[in-house]
Amino acid sequence: MDLLSIKNPSFLKDLSTDQLEGLSQDVRDFLIEKLSVTGGHIGPNLGVVELTIALHRIFSSPDDKFIWDVGHQAYVHKILTGRASEFDTLRQYKGLCGFPKRNESEHDVWETGHSSTSLSAAMGMAAARDIKKETNYVVPIIGDGALTGGMALEALNHIGHAKTDMIVILNDNEMSIAPNVGALHTILGKLRTDGKYTKAKDELDYLLKKIPAVGGKLAATAERVKDSLKYLLVSGMFFEELGFTYIGPIDGHSYEELERNLRSAKKMKGPVLVHVITKKGKGYSPAEQDKIGTWHGTGPYKMETGAFLKSSTTAPSWSGLIAEGVQKAARVDPRVVAITPAMPVGSKLEGFAKEFPDRMFDVGIAEQHAATMAAGLATQGMKPFLAIYSTFLQRAYDQVLHDICRQNLNVFIGIDRAGLVGADGETHQGVFDISFMRSLPNMVLMMPKDENEGQHMVHTAFAYNDGPIALRYPRGNGLGVEMDADLKEIPIGSWEVLKPGKDATILTFGTTIPMALEAAMALSNNGIDVEVVNARFIKPLDEEMLHRIVRKDTPVLTVEEAILQGGFGSSILEFYEEYNYSSDLIHRMGIPDRFIEHGEVDLLLNEIHLTKESIVSTIEKAIKNDPQNRRVVL
Incomplete structure (x- = not known):
């Protein structure tokens, strides 16, 4: 047809x-x-x-x-x-x-x-x-x-x-x-x-009709017989x-x-x-023949053989990198356990499950249960890693707030597929977790610039003992950077300067760092010297560095692959308000106040003007419009 x-x-x-x-x-x-x-x-x-x-x-x-x-x-x-x-x-x-x-x-x-x-x-x-x-x-x-x-x-x-x-x-x-x-x-x-269910049910109905409808004890006995027969036969x-x-x-x-x-x-x-x-x-x-879910959803493949068309990159997948870090931690700390709501394959936890079957919990499609179970484990001194996609973490918001954060429990949440995910579209774009996570008391929220920093953040998360901590990481593969042999703790709330500059500052993290560095290079060619900061801790902020940046009295641009409302840029505005700084020089770039549909991530970023070119244009306009001899209001 x-x-x-x-x-x-x-x-x-x-x-x-x-x-x-x-x-x-x-x-x-x-x-x-x-x-x-x-x-x-x-x-x-x-x-x-x-x-x-x-x-x-x-x-x-x-x-x-x-x-x-x-x-x-x-x-x-x-x-x-x-x-x-x-x-x-x-x-x-x-x-x-x-x-x-x-x-x-x-x-x-x-x-x-x-x-x-x-x-x-x-x-x-x-x-x-x-x-x-x-x-x-x-x-x-x-x-x-x-x-x-x-x-x-x-x-x-x-x-x-x-x-x-x-x-x-x-x-x-x-x-x-x-x-x-x-x-x-x-x-x-x-x-x-x-296969005999329907037949047994029909025969049961016929049999029950033979029981006489009489009163008193005999009627009660008949009802009990009916119930017993139902459970016996059906x-x-x-x-x-x-x-x-x-x-x-x-x-x-x-x-x-x-x-x-x-x-x-x-x-x-x-x-x-x-x-x-x-x-x-x-x-x-x-x-x-798929027994583990590989063919649930796929990328392109060779129709004749079923072989997947692999990416040319040799960099590790983000999910695989984080899962490997958790597995390494479990080898030296028997308190480390992993929990996933029906995503052991997507979260790359198959290796953990094989090595530590008694410490791996796939709870099925039950995000709320997964979060509160993690909290229960933490009350008993365990170190649970909860692997959950950003879009599905939305379903466990109350449990993260009420059961994890309110009790200030040591739960490590791996927020997989954070940011735009592309083809799955608006129901799966991981762009809301910053807004709803950073408002929770006791929560630490971080995102690495590359896979090397990512492995150190996993180590940092398990070493942290002062409450819940969450690590955002995107869909896809890392950048292919060199990996350190020795793991180190990153001071909680610390940022790093990737490029110094005197004329303006870009605050960003995660997937938008390469974009910011490229924009800074383009601006440098135009005679504008821009500082680029890896704001790797979305919460808490590096307030010491922020005070230094404010006192430069130059434009500040925040860039995030997340919803602007209540996001990282909003936290910078809140910082300015808290310390009575004028926020006139603050500019924000991110996901606008709408749902983002499906498509290749680069095309989506271009559609919402979250690009290198937009960063360049925004900073050039900010510098051009900045009044001369402006002073910070202290």
Whole structure:
């Protein structure tokens, strides 16, 4: 079938089973080819081809609402709703988003990118439907990994209690980004292997009807017999006890099973959970054989072999560098433990897990639990390292504030993917953590200029015993600098001058330091001598150096790859206000007050004018507009 000719999914209702099977293969071939060029979430999408087609065949989007949890498995949905022609631009600047996007299509009714939100959103949509006395179906599609998120369990509890009409699709492929963990995973494992569930349930219902409806003690005994029989014969009572009618498990690659059970679910009142078993990466051997999550989301690859197209850089990845530093620390300090919320592969902690299996905790998609568990470990004298992406740390804000900072516990937070991340877009850009972390009492926040300084910061973090400390580091690879053999502690709150200068000062850190140094060189060629400071501690500030800089009475520019509101530049303004300095010479550059969409980081930086050229222009204007013989107000 010509996928580019698809305008909407209505054509599916007229296809035969053979035609549906052919369409499935066409979709898989299309995804394998297109994603080999653009990269993307290939594993999740190959696994839901038949499921997505069946949903669009049995239901009528957009009247019926499909809510995709996380959303990285919505590529097939995008193809069926008329967006196949845009897949050459997938996750590219100004191109097709890798997640559902409401302004892309009327069929995208919910935007996501973080897990475990679909059920709560579905409850809201179903409640609105009922208030308006409408009759459409609300169909959230959630993965087994996302069920470990507390928000999903809260929603299950509410939906079951309210007896809301809803059809929940549990897409069970035994993996989220990495193999799933926990008691819920065990429960689902039992359900997967118990193919007799539905038959046992039907037979149980027939048997219970034979128990006479009589009063008194005999009635009470009959009820106890019913309960006992249910637990004896039916292993999958977890969802039933929550108030759902459970259907499954069913083969998520069988159109006959999918359609029969989805049609049955449509006839039922109250909440229904359809448990669908799928194979992540189905139809592409390298992805099918993946056991650790490598093919969950990828960059470009060779379609014929599955070999990834590697970067030419020999510099270590930031995640790998930090994880290696943690592993080294664990070898000399038995108190060091590592915690990750379902990101052992992304955070490069596989080596730590192999060497220290008893000190490695993958808690599943449960950021809040991960943070408070780290706090609990710290109360007992352990030195926990919590590896968490900046965008996911947002989900644990209260736990960092209430449980870690308020108790001033020695928790080391590794804030991975800090700054712009590119193709995953606005749901994943790590640009808010400075604003919400630096306002927390007791928190130390730092970011290295290169991987050598990064290894010293890991050492510094484990040596620090006065409360929580966080290290930001970006996505991608380091600069390839020479690494010191001996580790050293960096004095907390200390900055360093990378280039002296008398006419102006640039305060920056992390990924924007090379940009600042290049700008300083360009300004030097224009006769302007600019000081560049590595403000490696975002909190606390190096107040001694700041007082010296203020007394130079020259323009100061702060540069950060983070949101300006409440960011590092704001802390400099606060310093000026606290010490009664005039802030007229302060200028700030950073992420503007809006969400930044997907695209290559360099293109995004250019779009928001966070570039070497912008630094040069800002400083030149600041010097030109500075009144002569100006004095600091003391």
